[in-house]
Amino acid sequence: MIPAFNARSNDFASYIAADNVIGGRVVKPSGSETHDVVNPRHGKAMSTVTFGTAVDVDTAVKNAEKAFADWSTWPIRERAQILYKARDIMLRDVEELAWLVSHENGKSYGEAKAEVLKGIECLEYGCSLPNLAANESLEVSRGVTCEMRYEPMGVVAGVTPFNFPFMVPLWMLPQALVGGNAFILKPSEVVPLSALKIAAIFQEAGLPDGILNIVQGGQEVVEALCDHPDIKAFGFVGSTRVAKLVYGRASTSGKRALALGGAKNHLIVVPDADVELTTENVVASFSGCAGQRCMAASVLIAVGEVDHIIDAVAAKTQKMVLGEHMGPVITQAAVERITRYIDEAEKGGATVLVDGRGAAGPTDGYWVGPTLLDHVTPDMPAGCEEIFGPVLSIVRVDTLEQAFSIENGNPYGNAAAIYTTSGHVAKVAMERTSAGMCGVNIGVPVPREPFGFGGWNDSKFGHGNITGWDGFRFWTRPRKVTSKWALQKDWNWMA
Numbered sequence: 001m002i003p004a005f006n007a008r009s010n011d012f013a014s015y016i017a018a019d020n021v022i023g024g025r026v027v028k029p030s031g032s033e034t035h036d037v038v039n040p041r042h043g044k045a046m047s048t049v050t051f052g053t054a055v056d057v058d059t060a061v062k063n064a065e066k067a068f069a070d071w072s073t074w075p076i077r078e079r080a081q082i083l084y085k086a087r088d089i090m091l092r093d094v095e096e097l098a099w100l101v102s103h104e105n106g107k108s109y110g111e112a113k114a115e116v117l118k119g120i121e122c123l124e125y126g127c128s129l130p131n132l133a134a135n136e137s138l139e140v141s142r143g144v145t146c147e148m149r150y151e152p153m154g155v156v157a158g159v160t161p162f163n164f165p166f167m168v169p170l171w172m173l174p175q176a177l178v179g180g181n182a183f184i185l186k187p188s189e190v191v192p193l194s195a196l197k198i199a200a201i202f203q204e205a206g207l208p209d210g211i212l213n214i215v216q217g218g219q220e221v222v223e224a225l226c227d228h229p230d231i232k233a234f235g236f237v238g239s240t241r242v243a244k245l246v247y248g249r250a251s252t253s254g255k256r257a258l259a260l261g262g263a264k265n266h267l268i269v270v271p272d273a274d275v276e277l278t279t280e281n282v283v284a285s286f287s288g289c290a291g292q293r294c295m296a297a298s299v300l301i302a303v304g305e306v307d308h309i310i311d312a313v314a315a316k317t318q319k320m321v322l323g324e325h326m327g328p329v330i331t332q333a334a335v336e337r338i339t340r341y342i343d344e345a346e347k348g349g350a351t352v353l354v355d356g357r358g359a360a361g362p363t364d365g366y367w368v369g370p371t372l373l374d375h376v377t378p379d380m381p382a383g384c385e386e387i388f389g390p391v392l393s394i395v396r397v398d399t400l401e402q403a404f405s406i407e408n409g410n411p412y413g414n415a416a417a418i419y420t421t422s423g424h425v426a427k428v429a430m431e432r433t434s435a436g437m438c439g440v441n442i443g444v445p446v447p448r449e450p451f452g453f454g455g456w457n458d459s460k461f462g463h464g465n466i467t468g469w470d471g472f473r474f475w476t477r478p479r480k481v482t483s484k485w486a487l488q489k490d491w492n493w494m495a
């Protein structure tokens with residue numbers, strides 16, 4: 001369907017135009033708006049994306065409906081077989097996929113490969129669904145049996161962000177496809193290429209044409225997906241501002257909707273924390289993927305006398321080499337936004353312990369160095385807003401009670417973590433923090449499969465989680481079948 005991406009290093013490489021995939025064919029989006037797909041490491045266009053329109057959404061829905069009629073009749077085990085094959089192809093092509101993600105998103109090759117492997121892990125969960133979805137059945141009274149079936153919704157849609165171009169689509173596709181739906185995916189216009197590769201892999205694996213469609217674009221396409229009367233469920237992952245908008249819009253049009261939003265994740269460090277473990281983990285948690293993770297650490301709440309740990313974190317951060325330990329951020333606008341947050345914090349009285357402003361990387365792309373801000377207050381923008389860059393804001397408090405109050409007071413609720421050697425302190429923190437995904441001595445507590453991914457508060461709109469069993473429940477609807485049969489007098493007719 002599309003050619004292989006041949007780059008195997010950070011050297012600049014161009015790739016095909018990012019078009020739509022509808023009905024198993026690559027087709028030009030119908031809009032006139034085009035955007036460069038810029039490799040953030042080099043600040044240079046590696047491809048072009050043409051935006052689709054509401055017309056493309058409607059064409060995709062029609063193709064999907066046609067394909068759904070047959071696909072939805074396949075036994076779930078046969079649908080899962082496609083995922084097994086897709087997994088084999090992804091493992092065969094893991095180098096290509098990792099380099100593609102690295103080029104379009106900017107994350108390092110190692111981070112990109114980890115993303116691809118995590119995406120494959122999500123697919124493996126999908127492979128296990130036929131076993132997990134075995135029907136529950138009970139004789140509820142004499143001769144009467146009640147049975148639960150998970151049936152497809154029909155045509156469903158997903159919209160994904162720029163920061164995990166391969167993995168986030170795979171948060172949705174395994175459950176939705178094994179559940180028997182036909183899918184329309186709108187990837188981020190900033191990173192539209194990995195989604196094309198996913199579509200090509202599923203096609204090679206034998207997924208019938210029309211079951212996975214890609215429509216490129218921006219707001220118009222997303223709104224058309226929210227509004228289309230024949231799309232039955234809508235999944236979204238992105239910023240809180242947009243998550244709130246699309247959750248409302250898709251729900252108003254009668255769809256089942258789940259929208260994951262942004263985050264401001266707090267790490268609480270207490271004096272008895274293990275210095276080495278905490279230092280390593282804190283630095284990796286705020287600087288991994290250049291801080292562009294919805295699970296990235298953003299605020300460190302230093303409880304009491306923990307200067308020895310902050311000094312070690314600062315020393316380790318200072319030694320980081322751009323291009324080696326951390327990749328670029330996604331755009332020049334991101335560089336400016338992140339720099340503005342640091343400037344404002346400094347003006348507001350914060351101390352810049354490690355300053356990433358103006359840092360030069362090894363290439364001409366969009367670089368910001370890892371940054372540590374001390375004496376930030378929770379009401380400063382750097383203390384309460386999502387920066388989405390490699391910046392850690394340190395807030396000083398005297399007691400754990402104050403730490404919980406700051407963490408609880410933030411509107412988001414994706415992740416929270418505590419660093420301690422005390423089981424009791426860890427237990428209390430896991431009871432008192434207000435986040436859907438919590439860590440003990442782990443700053444990026446991503447629940448691995450089969451545990452579902454999803455935050456609380458302003459980090460998620462809708463019920464349930466996007467991955468795991470909740471994901472399967474989201475993309476399917478339960479049918480309860482209650483049966484009673486007249487007694488067969490001649491019931492030995494098989495003999």
Ligand code: NAD
Pocket residue numbers: 159160161162163164168186187188189217218219222223237238239240242243245246260261262263293294386388414455459
């Ligand atoms: P974004 O919200 O700007 O874009 C996400 C998607 O929404 C894209 O496909 C984009 O085209 C579309 N979109 C943008 N503006 C829109 C509008 N006005 N109307 C309709 N659609 C619109 O997010 P991003 O910058 O691509 O990604 C970063 C954000 O995603 C961060 O806030 C991060 O925390 C969040 N994120 C959250 C999770 C999670 O699981 N909670 C995971 C990854 C990323």
